[in-house]
Structures are given as C-alpha cells and as structure tokens.
Amino acid sequence: TCSLHPETKFLIHSKRIVTPNGMIAGTVEVSEGKIVSISVNDGDLNADLLPILDFENCVIMPGLIDVHTHLNEPGRADWEGFDTGTRAAAAGGLTTLIDMPLNSYPTTVTKETLEMKVQAARNKLYVDVGFWGGLTPDNAHNSSALTELLDAGALGLKSFMCPSGINDFPMTDENDIKASLPVLAMYKRPILVHSEVPQPSEEQEFSLEQRRKYSTYLNTRPATWEREAVSKLVNLASDTIVGGSAEGAHIHIVHLSDSGETLNLIKEAKVRGFKLSVETCPHYLSFSVENIPDGDTRFKCAPPLRSEENRKKLWNALINGDIDFLSSDHSPAPPELKLLEAGDFLGAWGGISSLQLVLPITWTHAKENGVPLEVISKWWSSMPAKFANLQNKGSIEVGKDADFVVWDPETSFDVNEDFQIFHKHKITPYSGSRLFGRVIATFVRGQMVYHEGHHALSPCGRPILASVTENSVGHHFI
Ligand SMILES: NC(=O)N[C@H]1NC(=O)NC1=O
Numbered sequence: 298t299c300s301l302h303p304e305t306k307f308l309i310h311s312k313r314i315v316t317p318n319g320m321i322a323g324t325v326e327v328s329e330g331k332i333v334s335i336s337v338n339d340g341d342l343n344a345d346l347l348p349i350l351d352f353e354n355c356v357i358m359p360g361l362i363d364v365h366t367h368l369n370e371p372g373r374a375d376w377e378g379f380d381t382g383t384r385a386a387a388a389g390g391l392t393t394l395i396d397m398p399l400n401s402y403p404t405t406v407t408k409e410t411l412e413m414k415v416q417a418a419r420n421k422l423y424v425d426v427g428f429w430g431g432l433t434p435d436n437a438h439n440s441s442a443l444t445e446l447l448d449a450g451a452l453g454l455k456s457f458m459c460p461s462g463i464n465d466f467p468m469t470d471e472n473d474i475k476a477s478l479p480v481l482a483m484y485k486r487p488i489l490v491h492s493e494v495p496q497p498s499e500e501q502e503f504s505l506e507q508r509r510k511y512s513t514y515l516n517t518r519p520a521t522w523e524r525e526a527v528s529k530l531v532n533l534a535s536d537t538i539v540g541g542s543a544e545g546a547h548i549h550i551v552h553l554s555d556s557g558e559t560l561n562l563i564k565e566a567k568v569r570g571f572k573l574s575v576e577t578c579p580h581y582l583s584f585s586v587e588n589i590p591d592g593d594t595r596f597k598c599a600p601p602l603r604s605e606e607n608r609k610k611l612w613n614a615l616i617n618g619d620i621d622f623l624s625s626d627h628s629p630a631p632p633e634l635k636l637l638e639a640g641d642f643l644g645a646w647g648g649i650s651s652l653q654l655v656l657p658i659t660w661t662h663a664k665e666n667g668v669p670l671e672v673i674s675k676w677w678s679s680m681p682a683k684f685a686n687l688q689n690k691g692s693i694e695v696g697k698d699a700d701f702v703v704w705d706p707e708t709s710f711d712v713n714e715d716f717q718i719f720h721k722h723k724i725t726p727y728s729g730s731r732l733f734g735r736v737i738a739t740f741v742r743g744q745m746v747y748h749e750g751h752h753a754l755s756p757c758g759r760p761i762l763a764s765v766t767e768n769s770v771g772h773h774f775i
Pocket residue numbers: 367399400461462463491597598599600626628647648649
C-alpha cells in the first residue's frame with residue numbers, strides 16, 4: 298500500500314533521464330529502494346526478467362529536495378501539517394523535505410522537541426523528511442544542549458537575525474550565532490540564517506490605503522537589512538576557513554532577495570574561501586514589486602520582493618552560480634491571517650505558499666532563459682543534497698535511493714480551480730499563472746508515491762535523522 302506500483306524490483310525507462318553524466322536515453326534498474334544499474338539505450342538489460350515502466354519521452358530526474366519547508370506540525374497543523382505538506386510535495390515531484398524548526402509549537406530547539414516532531418510525523422509522511430534544529434539565545438551558549446539536539450539527529454541549525462513572527466522563536470544576534478559555530482564545526486553541520494537585521498527608522502503611521510501597497514511594506518524592510526545581516530555573517534564565516542577556529546562549520550544564507558550589495562558581499566566571501574552558501578526562492582525569481590496588485594497579501598514574504606531590475610539580476614546570479622541553489626520557503630498560514638479582505642500588507646502573515654509548484658515555476662522561467670533541465674536538477678537536487686549531507690540522495694547514480702520525478706516539461710497547465718492543489722490552504726500567489734511542466738509520477742525509495750493525481754494508499758516516507766557516522770565522511774559543500 299506504500300506504492301501505486303506493486304514491484305520492488307523493476308526497470309524504469311525513458312528517452313530523457315537526467316544523470317550526473319548528462320541526459321541519457323536509457324533504463325534504470327531499481328531493487329529494494331535503491332538504484333542498482335543504469336544502462337544507456339537498451340543496453341544489456343534483463344528486460345524479459347523484470348517488469349518495466351516505460352515513460353517514453355517524459356523526463357526522469359532525481360526527486361527534488363527542498364531544504365526549507367515550514368510544515369508547522371505539531372502545534373500548527375491547521376497551517377499545513379505533515380500529511381498535506383508531504384502529499385503536496387509528492388504531487389510536485391519533491392521526494393525529500395527538510396522541515397524548519399519554527400511555526401510548529403513547540404519549536405524544534407531541544408532534543409525533546411525534535412523527538413516530538415518525529416513522533417508527530419509518524420504515519421503521515423508521503424516523502425522523506427529531515428529536520429533542522431532551532432538556534433535561539435536560550436540554547437546558543439549551552440553547548441551541551443546543542444550537542445544533544447545534534448546527537449538526536451537535527452541536520453543542522455536555523456536562526457533568525459530579526460523577529461521571526463513566532464514568539465517562541467526569538468531572534469539571535471551575531472554573538473549567539475558565533476557561539477554555535479564550534480559545536481557545528483565538530484558535527485560538520487551547517488547553520489542556516491534568516492539574514493535580515495532591522496535598521497533604525499522613523500516610527501511612521503500609515504493609512505489603510507498606504508498599507509494596501511506592497512511598496513509601503515517594501516520600504517519598511519529595505520535591502521540594507523539584508524546587507525547588514527550578511528556583513529555580520531561574512532565576518533563570522535572568516536573563522537570557517539581551513540585552519541580557522543570554526544573549520545568544519547558552514548553558514549548558509551536562506552532566501553536571498555537583494556541581488557545588489559548583499560550578493561556582492563557573499564561573492565567576495567566565497568572568493569576568500571569562507572564556507573558560506575546562499576539560496577533563493579522561486580517567488581524572488583517570479584515576482585517584482587511593480588507588478589503586485591494593491592491589497593494582494595498572498596505575495597507578502599520576508600525579505601520582501603523587490604524591483605524588476607533586482608529580480609533579473611537574481612536570475613543572472615543563479616545562472617552564473619553566485620547563488621548556489623533553490624528552496625521553497627513554503628510558509629503557509631490560514632487565510633484569515635493573510636488579511637485578504639483588508640489587504641493590509643503590514644498586518645498580514647508573511648509567507649508564500651508554493652511547495653507543490655516549485656518545479657513548474659522554476660522550469661517555466663528557466664525555459665525562457667535557455668536553462669537546460671540538467672541545471673534545474675542541480676538547483677533542486679544535487680546541490681541541496683550536498684548541502685544537507687544527504688549522501689543517499691540527489692542524483693540518479695548506482696547506489697543512491699531510487700527517488701525520482703517523472704514529468705512532462707512540454708505540457709502547460711493553468712493554476713485554476715481545475716488544478717488540484719494538495720496544500721492544506723489553496724491560496725497561493727501563483728493562482729492564475731500558466732506554468733510548464735506537468736508531474737506524472739513520483740518515486741520515493743522505489744515506491745511510486747504519486748501518479749496522475751493519486752497518492753499511494755499508505756504514507757511510507759521516513760524521517761531522516763543525521764547520524765554521527767555520516768559526519769565522519771564530512772560535509773564538503775563548497
Ligand atoms: N516564520 C516564518 O515562516 N517566516 C517566513 N515567512 C517568510 O516570508 N519569510 C520567513 O522567514
């Protein structure tokens with residue numbers, strides 16, 4: 298019941314399979330959840346011996362890995378939850394998610410609360426799910442508390458340099474983050490940082506008319522917030538160089554929006570050998586402030602969407618490798634919290650819902666920019682796997698987990714009432730868009746968890762917990 302396809306040993310064939318050696322026409326042999334052989338064209342397969350799933354001209358890629366998902370369970374399962382979130386993932390071709398430590402209640406900041414997460418996820422996962430632990434001022438200076446959290450399997454830590462919007466996830470400053478680095482270095486696990494530091498500004502009162510404009514919200518969170526945060530992080534990252542006091546640690550900047558000076562700071566730090574990486578999200582590549590309708594709070598996120606010029610520069614930075622990979626930052630909330638009726642950008646929940654759509658969104662833009670499928674796969678599978686040290690995932694190679702998305706990049710669809718969204722709440726700023734790339738089937742460790750609108754009858758995704766043996770192999774992202 299975990300799979301819509303009854304076999305555990307089978308062949309999967311198509312004319313377009315994305316492998317580390319490029320696109321091939323060929324066949325992948327799957328046995329007990331693993332990839333056991335790959336042959337080009339018909340090769341020397343045992344086609345008469347094993348059942349074959351022939352996907353013809355559809356693309357087979359490694360399943361997508363989203364290292365930045367807010368599933369919000371336990372405690373706020375009415376915002377999303379493991380069941381709906383992982384069903385949406387499966388329908389979107391994502392086979393691994395890494396859940397953020399906040400918006401759930403309690404937040405994942407101790408060994409015990411991580412255990413509660415894993416417990417809450419039991420029998421609800423349609424894809425595999427790992428967990429980031431949270432770094433807050435309460436645990437940052439307590440290395441034994443951090444050690445416990447990492448020993449319990451947190452894949453790394455996440456913190457905020459500005460208020461997170463959630464009272465039980467207080468913000469950290471650079472000293473808190475600095476204190477965590479020696480512990481992270483020992484475990485060779487990364488810290489992910491929401492990189493905005495509030496800058497002094499005049500207290501201002503806004504009329505509702507002003508509050509209905511995205512530009513009003515944008516002006517409250519200028520690019521200087523991102524620049525200030527990243528400049529502090531770059532300073533800390535200088536300790537991560539070979540021979541530095543935090544060698545082995547790694548600082549990751551989540552959801553970069555500013556493609557100006559903030560990006561330049563990141564580029565310079567990388568040149569200097571600092572272990573620093575950066576992601577951006579499909580919404581920063583899709584939307585710009587010039588095009589957001591007044592009052593449409595579905596577009597509210599933090600950091601904010603910026604200018605069209607900024608958006609284009611962000612695309613270029615992704616294409617030329619200055620931005621390492623993509624993540625969703627899927628952060629849904631109940632519609633009431635989006636204050637859609639008032640359209641109040643200052644009061645609404647900041648968070649964009651997009652998980653199920655990230656592959657078609659990315660591909661629709663990539664296609665226009667001439668970016669090939671292999672590169673999409675790098676942004677969404679191989680690089681995120683490397684970053685999170687998921688050694689069994691991220692590419693179609695012998696020995697790896699048989700995690701695949703089968704999809705048709707040439708077919709388009711409209712995000713309208715006829716399109717089935719599996720998120721708990723259906724509101725998303727992509728409603729009304731026409732997107733290319735229809736997901737046909739998704740496989741998690743050889744199990745067909747999704748096929749043409751249907752999910753497997755039982756959820757057989759697994760929690761992913763980091764183990765100390767994996768660390769000995771080490772984290773070599775950059
Ligand atoms: N708490 C939370 O999920 N915040 C997220 N939402 C968003 O738009 N940016 C974030 O960091």
